[in-house]
Amino acid sequence: MALKELTSREEDYSQWYNNLVVKADLAESSAVRGCMVIKPYGYAIWEKIQRKLDDMFKETGHQNAYFPLFIPKSFLSKEADHVEGFAKECAVVTHYRLKTNPNGTGVVVDPAAKLEEELIVRPTSETIIWNTYKNWINSYRDLPILCNQWANVVRWEMRTRLFLRTAEFLWQEGHTAHATSDEAMEEAKRMLHVYADFVENYMAVPVIKGVKSANERFAGAVETFCIEALMQDGKALQAGTSHFLGQNFAKAFDVKFSDKNNQLDYVWATSWGVSTRLMGALIMAHSDNNGLVLPPNLAPFQVVIVPIYKGEEQLNAINAKVEGLICELKSLGISVKYDNADNKKPGWKFSEYELKGVPVRIAMGQRDMENNTVELMRRDTLEKETVSFDGLAARIKSLLEEMQQNIYKKAFDYRTSVTRTVDTYDEFKVEIEKGGFILAHWDGTTETEEKIKEDTKATIRCIPMDEIHTADGHVIGNEPGKCMVTGRPSARRVVFARAY
RNA sequence: CGGGAUGUAGCACAGUCCGGUUAGUGUACCUGGUUUGGGACCAGGGGGUCGCGAGUUCGAAUCCCGCCAUCCCGACCA
Numbered sequence: 001m002a003l004k005e006l007t008s009r010e011e012d013y014s015q016w017y018n019n020l021v022v023k024a025d026l027a028e029s030s031a032v033r034g035c036m037v038i039k040p041y042g043y044a045i046w047e048k049i050q051r052k053l054d055d056m057f058k059e060t061g062h063q064n065a066y067f068p069l070f071i072p073k074s075f076l077s078k079e080a081d082h083v084e085g086f087a088k089e090c091a092v093v094t095h096y097r098l099k100t101n102p103n104g105t106g107v108v109v110d111p112a113a114k115l116e117e118e119l120i121v122r123p124t125s126e127t128i129i130w131n132t133y134k135n136w137i138n139s140y141r142d143l144p145i146l147c148n149q150w151a152n153v154v155r156w157e158m159r160t161r162l163f164l165r166t167a168e169f170l171w172q173e174g175h176t177a178h179a180t181s182d183e184a185m186e187e188a189k190r191m192l193h194v195y196a197d198f199v200e201n202y203m204a205v206p207v208i209k210g211v212k213s214a215n216e217r218f219a220g221a222v223e224t225f226c227i228e229a230l231m232q233d234g235k236a237l238q239a240g241t242s243h244f245l246g247q248n249f250a251k252a253f254d255v256k257f258s259d260k261n262n263q264l265d266y267v268w269a270t271s272w273g274v275s276t277r278l279m280g281a282l283i284m285a286h287s288d289n290n291g292l293v294l295p296p297n298l299a300p301f302q303v304v305i306v307p308i309y310k311g312e313e314q315l316n317a318i319n320a321k322v323e324g325l326i327c328e329l330k331s332l333g334i335s336v337k338y339d340n341a342d343n344k345k346p347g348w349k350f351s352e353y354e355l356k357g358v359p360v361r362i363a364m365g366q367r368d369m370e371n372n373t374v375e376l377m378r379r380d381t382l383e384k385e386t387v388s389f390d391g392l393a394a395r396i397k398s399l400l401e402e403m404q405q406n407i408y409k410k411a412f413d414y415r416t417s418v419t420r421t422v423d424t425y426d427e428f429k430v431e432i433e434k435g436g437f438i439l440a441h442w443d444g445t446t447e448t449e450e451k452i453k454e455d456t457k458a459t460i461r462c463i464p465m466d467e468i469h470t471a472d473g474h475v476i477g478n479e480p481g482k483c484m485v486t487g488r489p490s491a492r493r494v495v496f497a498r499a500y
Numbered sequence: 501c502g503g504g505a506u507g508u509a510g511c512a513c514a515g516u517c518c519g520g521u522u523a524g525u526g527u528a529c530c531u532g533g534u535u536u537g538g539g540a541c542c543a544g545g546g547g548g549u550c551g552c553g554a555g556u557u558c559g560a561a562u563c564c565c566g567c568c569a570u571c572c573c574g575a576c577c578a
Binding site for chain 2: 014015018029033085088089124153155157158159164165169171218237238239240241273274275276277278308309310342344345346347348349350351352354363365366367368375500
């Protein structure tokens, strides 16, 4: 199979990934440059992500709302850093009408229908939301505002890749307004922890929580927090961000409130988001040469049952026996697909569901009918065993839980095995070629960071908040040292990697 | 926008250098039969503006010129 052939050559990892996305029926390139079509199976995974995250947002007191797709151009220019950060990748609406081409072929833009002010297709919604919040906020009694929006955004990237960087992508963006700096900062950190909790416990992808360097900070933010994941090819992926915006947007949009002492002050803000990029992280963190490996918590269906039979009589017998099992699994909250379609052979189905990452497969044939057994296969290890039909549902339930842990552990162990400390710049240049996370001292300046990026293509993924385990068994915390490039003092080691 | 490559059936490709029968292979699809515990087999069948346009030639998938698109590597980024 092509997947196997492609991975044997390391440099083709990106092609392997693309191939996997297409073959597993998740997504494909669309006719529109840089955009993608998310196919039903891929979207089912996204819905799983959406639902769980949405629940977590509700639990932390947030509500959903919706704001316009189009942003007047003038809004974008109100926050200086923000406009600079996004100006280069905006799609712009200039006209509102077409007319038939005078020469009779097709349609052309009607020059008479030019908009007085161009509209920007949102690359993110801070500006239009803060323009709206201005009308919602007068007093400290109106605060906090804790809104989330599920939406699509457009960023006209020069190079695109399915799920990881598409011109249009789906995401959620939370936008909150607070009366105090502390409260806003606490919110930004709280949502970072929600993201980390979700990505680690549902997607089974370990992440490093941290703070972005000034250079990597979101355009318009005072502080950007992030979660960084590591893919199987050793490259890092920013999986989510949460920003403390200070009063930048309140000042840009003139959003003031009266506090308890009747003093006017600007509102404090946060914003935070994760996108369909999470799908890319999921695929690249766990997949193997047989295809996708989905953690049970995110699989559109967790169990597939494949009957093996000769003739209608045998099929009917299996149908009857499987029926009870399906009910039992469903009552335990396990989603199951029974594929008794007779237009594909069992071998074909086995490969197909492996490619799609279905966690558990049950095969049931004449042999099993006679012995009251089934063949049980787990996707993460590809191990098969023949087990008794009795007590099967309970067995599967605990197997799914074990698999969820095992998939996480595998990713965590891999990450640890390629995480190490480096103390000299020469050593760094050698080590960065091997991929993985490198913990090194940095003097905190943008100049040094830029030099490292220039020399090695490595970026500071984050200044970590927690302790990190390295391959040699050490635990790295916030011990001070000397910058590997300049020798100047460094407060603690930061995380370097090449990134997507 | 710079560097490299590729456009031939739904998909993956050969053929192009060196122009010459009716453009081929695998896979997918349709029909019939045999099969069914790891992507079945046999027989038959359908499907092509050879990316687009212009040129050279008796003759172009093949040579020349122009354009377009896609992918990879940079710059940009969730």
